[in-house]
Amino acid sequence: MQERDVDIAIIGAGSAGLSAWHAARKHSDSVVLIEGGEYGTTCARVGCMPSKLLIAAAEAAHHARDTEGFGVRVRGEIEVDGGAVMARVKRERDGFVKRVFKSMQRIDEADRITGDARFADPHTLVVGDHTRLRARNIVIATGSRGTWPGFFEAAGDRLVVNDDVFEWDDLPESVAVFGPGVIGLELGQALHRLGVRLRIFGVGGALGPFRDDAVRELADDTFNEEFYVDPDARVESIERDGDQVVISFLERHSGKRLTERFDYLLAATGRRPNLDRLDLEKAGLAIDDKGVPHYNRFTMQCRNADDSPGHVFIAGDANQELPLLHEANTQGRIAGDNAGRYPELRAGLRNVPLAIVFTDPQMATVGASRGELEQRYGGCDCIATGEASFEDQGRAMVMRENRGMMRLYAEHGSGQFLGAELFGPRVEHMAHLLAWSLEQRLSVSRMLEMPYYHPVLEEGLRGALRNLNANLQLGPAITERCMECGPGD
Structure with a gap:
C-alpha cells in the first residue's frame, strides 16, 4: 500500500469537492482530490441538466398540443418518439459530463486519487486497498444518494430513482412516482407530457417547497387539473407481478379502492448523505442522530467529539443542509478556503435561501x-x-x-x-x-x-x-x- 502525506485531502469530486479543491490550492500545492465513483458532478450526470433536457422535450410536446387557444391549428396527432427523446437526453447529458471531466483533467493526475475513502484515525484516510493518506486537514464532500422506505423493495428491479431514468433507452408506458417534492414533480410532469401514464403519491400533504397554505393549495389544484397527484396518499400495498408493479390505493377524489399496474415505481422520497462508508467513528467527530457531523455553517468546520473545533470540514449534499448546486459551490469554496488557512478561519458569506x-x-x-x-x-x-x-x-x-x-x-x-x-x-x-x-x-x-x-x-x-x-x-x-x-x- 502506498503511503503519502498531504496538507489537504478532499473526499468527493462533485461540485462541492471541486470548489473546495480550487479554494484550497490557493493556500497549498499539496492538495489531493479523492473520488470513489464516476467523475462528473451529480448536476451534470443525474441531476439538474438531464432533468432539464427531459423537461424541455416535454414542454415542446405540450406547446405543440396547446396551440388551439391561439387560433393555430396543428393537423394530425402530435407523436412523441420516446427513443429519440431519451437519445437526445443522454447525448447532451454526456456532453455536459465531458465538459466537467475536461475541466478536471487540468488537475494533475498525481493529485487525483480513485477509490473509496474511509477514516483510519482523525488524520489518516485509507483509499481502496492501495493508498494510505496522512492529511493535515480533510474536507468531506461525498454528496448524497436516493433513499426510500423499505416497503418499496417489493417492486424489485422495477424500483428506480432519478439516476436510473436518464439511462432509459425509451419511455415506459406507465410510472408511479412516490414523493411530490422537487424531483418527483419535475420528472412526473415531464413524463406525463411525454405520454407516460402517471400517478404521484405523497405522505403528509407536502407539495414541492411550499409552506404557505394558500400557495400550496393552489398548486395542488392546478397540477391535479393536468395529472393525478395526492400529497397525502393512502397506499395499501405494493407488489411485484411479472415485469410490473401492482399498487393498491384509495383514490383521492372518490375514496374508492383502486388497483393499478405500472412499469416502474420511481422513488423520489429524499436523499441520504454518503457518509455511512467513511468510518466516521474513527474520525473523532461529534455526530448527530442522522450520522451527520456537527458543523458551523459559516466556516463549514466540524466539531470533535469533545466539542472542540477540529481540522475536518464538510460541504455540499453530504451535510444535508441545502442540496442545491449553488449552495454546494459556496460551501465547497468556504470549506476549502478554511482547510487551507487552518487553524485560522474566516466566516464565509452565505446567500439567502x-x-x-x-x-x-x-x-x-x-x-x-x-x-x-x-x-x-x-x-x-x-x-x-x-x-x-x-x-x-x-x-x-x-x-x-x-x-x-x-x-x-x-x-x-x-x-x-x-x-x-x-x-x-x-x-x-x-x-x-x-x-x-x-x-x-x-x-x-x-x-x-x-x-x-x-x-x-x-x-x-x-x-x-x-x-x-x-x-x-x-x-x-x-x-x-x-x-x-x-x-x-
Missing part, C-alpha cells in the same frame, strides 16, 4: 417561509403579507399561462422585505430579483421604486409588492414592539 422547481407553472421560494418568520419573531404579529394572482396578469394572459399566485412577506415597522413563495409562469426570474433584493436588505418601498417594463410578468410582482406595502404598518413604535420578540429570540 433560493429554490426553484422547473414545473409548469414554476415553483420558487426566497428567504424564509411565513411559518419560519413567525417562529423567528416569537409568534409576534410583526409580519405583513402581500399577494397577487397571475389569473388576470396582462402578459400571462397574452401567453395563455395565467395560472398561479405569489405571496410576499415583510417586517412591520422597518418595511424590510423578508421572503416569498411564488407559483406561476417563469417565476425563476422573479425569484432571482427577490433574492437579490433580500441580499441587499431592500425595503418594500425601495423595491417599488425600481423600473418595471410593460408588458412583462414582473408587473405581477409589482402588484404583489403594492399589496404588501399597503398592508405594512410603518414607524418606530411598531419597530420597537417587534424588536421585543424580534429576529434571533
